[in-house]
Amino acid sequence: MADPAQIVTQLGSQARAAARTLVGTPAARIDAALEAMAKELLAAQADILTANAADVAAAKATDQTAALIDRLTLTPERLVKCAAGLREVARLPHPVGEVLREWTQPNGLRFAKVRVPLGVIGFIYESRPNVTVDAAGLCLKSGSAVILRGGSEALRSNTALAAALARGLAAAGLPAHAVQLVPVADRDIVRLLGEAVGVIDLLIPRGGRGLIEAVVQTARIPVIKHYDGICAVYVDQAADLAIAEKIIVNAKVSRPGVCNAAETLLVHKDIAAKFLPPAGAALLQAGVRLRVDDASRAALGTLNSQHSTLISTAVEADFRTEFLDLILAVKVVDDCAAAIEHITAHGSHHTDTIVTADAATAEQFLAGVDSAVVLWNASTRFNDGHEFGFGAEIGISTDKLHARGPMGLAELTSYKYVVRGSGQVRP
Numbered sequence: 152m153a154d155p156a157q158i159v160t161q162l163g164s165q166a167r168a169a170a171r172t173l174v175g176t177p178a179a180r181i182d183a184a185l186e187a188m189a190k191e192l193l194a195a196q197a198d199i200l201t202a203n204a205a206d207v208a209a210a211k212a213t214d215q216t217a218a219l220i221d222r223l224t225l226t227p228e229r230l231v232k233c234a235a236g237l238r239e240v241a242r243l244p245h246p247v248g249e250v251l252r253e254w255t256q257p258n259g260l261r262f263a264k265v266r267v268p269l270g271v272i273g274f275i276y277e278s279r280p281n282v283t284v285d286a287a288g289l290c291l292k293s294g295s296a297v298i299l300r301g302g303s304e305a306l307r308s309n310t311a312l313a314a315a316l317a318r319g320l321a322a323a324g325l326p327a328h329a330v331q332l333v334p335v336a337d338r339d340i341v342r343l344l345g346e347a348v349g350v351i352d353l354l355i356p357r358g359g360r361g362l363i364e365a366v367v368q369t370a371r372i373p374v375i376k377h378y379d380g381i382c383a384v385y386v387d388q389a390a391d392l393a394i395a396e397k398i399i400v401n402a403k404v405s406r407p408g409v410c411n412a413a414e415t416l417l418v419h420k421d422i423a424a425k426f427l428p429p430a431g432a433a434l435l436q437a438g439v440r441l442r443v444d445d446a447s448r449a450a451l452g453t454l455n456s457q458h459s460t461l462i463s464t465a466v467e468a469d470f471r472t473e474f475l476d477l478i479l480a481v482k483v484v485d486d487c488a489a490a491i492e493h494i495t496a497h498g499s500h501h502t503d504t505i506v507t508a509d510a511a512t513a514e515q516f517l518a519g520v521d522s523a524v525v526l527w528n529a530s531t532r533f534n535d536g537h538e539f540g541f542g543a544e545i546g547i548s549t550d551k552l553h554a555r556g557p558m559g560l561a562e563l564t565s566y567k568y569v570v571r572g573s574g575q576v577r578p
Contacts, residue, residue: 158335159343163350165328166271166296172326173294174268178245180323185241185288188319189234192284195315196230202307203280210304218408218475222278223305233284233312240288240542246560247294261571266564268294270352273344274545275366277302277358283312285536285543287330291320293563296329298351300344302358303336310334345370355558357546360473375554377546379473380410381499382531385490385516386426387507388419394528395506396430402504402530404437408475410547411502411534415470416481417490423450423483431481435461439477442469446483470497487512491519498522500549502534523549523556 173181192199203225210220251264272295274286283299290297301309313332321327333340341362345354348371356366357377367374384402386395402413418426427450431441435458441451442465448455455462469480470493484490487505494503504526505516513527524534524547534557536544541559548554554562 153335155335155337155339155343158333158337159340159347159350162298162331162333163271163347165326166298166331167350169326169329170268170270170294170296173291173296173329176294176325178247180325181245181292181294182241184291184320184323184325185237187323188284188288188291188316189237189241191315191319191322192230192234192237192312195311195318196227199230199308199311199315200225200227202311203305206280206305206307215304216408216476219278219304221406221408223280223308225280225308229281233281236285236537236543237288239537240292240560243292243542243560245292246564251566258575259573260575263569263571264566265569266561267567269563269565270295271350272297272545272563273300273347273351273354273372274298275300275341275344275354275356275358275362276546277362278305280305280308280312282357282545283309283332284316286545287313287316289543289545289558289560289563291325291329293560295352295563296326296331298331298333298344300333300340306336341366342369345372345374348372355546373553375546375548375558376550377410378501378549379499380412380501380547381415381471381473381497382411382413382502382534383415383417383490383494383498383504384413384531385417385484385487385494385503385505386419386422386430387487387490387505387509387512387516388421389509389512390419390422390426390506391508392422392426392429395426396433398504398506398528398530399430400433400437402532403434403439403479404477405530405532407477409532410473411531412475413504413531414472414474414478414480415493415497416479417484417493418447418450418481419487419490420446420483420485423447424452427451427481428454434479437477439479441479441481442466443481444483447481450483473499487515488519491516494520494522501547502526502531504529504531523547 249266317327536557544557
């Protein structure tokens with residue numbers, strides 16, 4: 152096996168050369184490359200699905216969770232969506248070169264604030280091979296080269312995907328090294344990528360807290376974090392309870408293993424006895440295990456005896472946990488202020504929603520919850536680059552600096568100031 156340091160050095164050198172080429176590449180050629188990458192993905196479907204089947208079989212053999220296996224699995228339909236995502240990105244406006252602001256000073260100097268590529272982006276992620284495609288497409292469209300380091304559980308899948316993407320780049324006349332995959336699962340690579348000062352301009356880790364903390368602790372280059380998705384749904388006393396039930400079931404059940412799935416249900420004390428029995432029954436029927444506080448248990452009534460194996464008493468840690476599974480922590484709160492206080496103390500600043508028909512209460516929640524995305528009468532599952540119209544996303548940042556929320560094309564650029572003069576000198 153090649154030395155990890157040599158691998159990172161080689162990948163970095165190739166990525167920087169590719170990034171320099173991308174700076175002068177016309178927008179139409181970038182879009183043609185995205186189309187070619189989509190075609191190559193579909194042409195390589197058999198190879199990609201065979202590689203993925205081997206990854207999935209290995210995951211099942213080691214008793215990985217159902218949520219991880221779901222994130223790991225590619226199907227013909229999911230592969231078609233990956234290709235469609237590349238084509239959607241190709242149709243989006245190009246961010247590079249966009250003039251964000253222009254002005255002229257009294258001395259005649261003309262200033263412009265212009266979007267520019269970041270250069271080389273390092274992306275570390277787990278489990279989800281479709282992210283390989285999303286990240287490649289977004290980085291290319293934003294004018295940057297990318298070095299991808301996926302999880303060991305998806306190495307076969309990612310290798311097949313990256314090979315297809317490289318063929319698409321080459322077919323369009325762009326450097327194949329604009330998209331590179333770390334070809335080994337050596338954990339030391341993560342540290343080395345974070346230490347690649349002057350080679351990688353930005354590092355984005357996307358995965359479990361352990362991965363992200365490992366990156367942050369050792370990195371010497373800028374890092375944008377995608378921390379836990381401890382997302383809450385608060386059902387207010389003025390909520391339409393049918394809408395509230397539909398939202399919490401969707402937020403928890405539609406894909407429980409993703410970061411924008413709801414992990415906590417907060418219910419106003421005045422409607423708990425009316426809302427929780429039908430909503431709880433719907434969740435239990437979908438296979439959700441409920442971890443409830445005393446007030447929630449009382450409100451659930453006979454459901455406690457009917458579903459004793461699925462309902463248990465919540466402990467404090469349950470309200471700080473990203474389950475990524477069909478598990479939901481449930482708590483009754485006094486009012487919207489109490490819901491905001493709970494989310495502030497226990498949430499992860501990712502995604503939180505309020506269900507209410509009262510506009511003033513909704514605005515109190517939207518202003519008071521300091522999360523990357525806050526919603527009113529909508530599922531937490533809408534915190535997604537596709538749903539925002541970004542075409543795709545490279546992750547959902549829970550940071551406050553540079554980027555926050557779904558990271559699309561604009562968030563994968565920086566800017567510079569271009570100043571045009573006519574001989575001015577400073578007095």
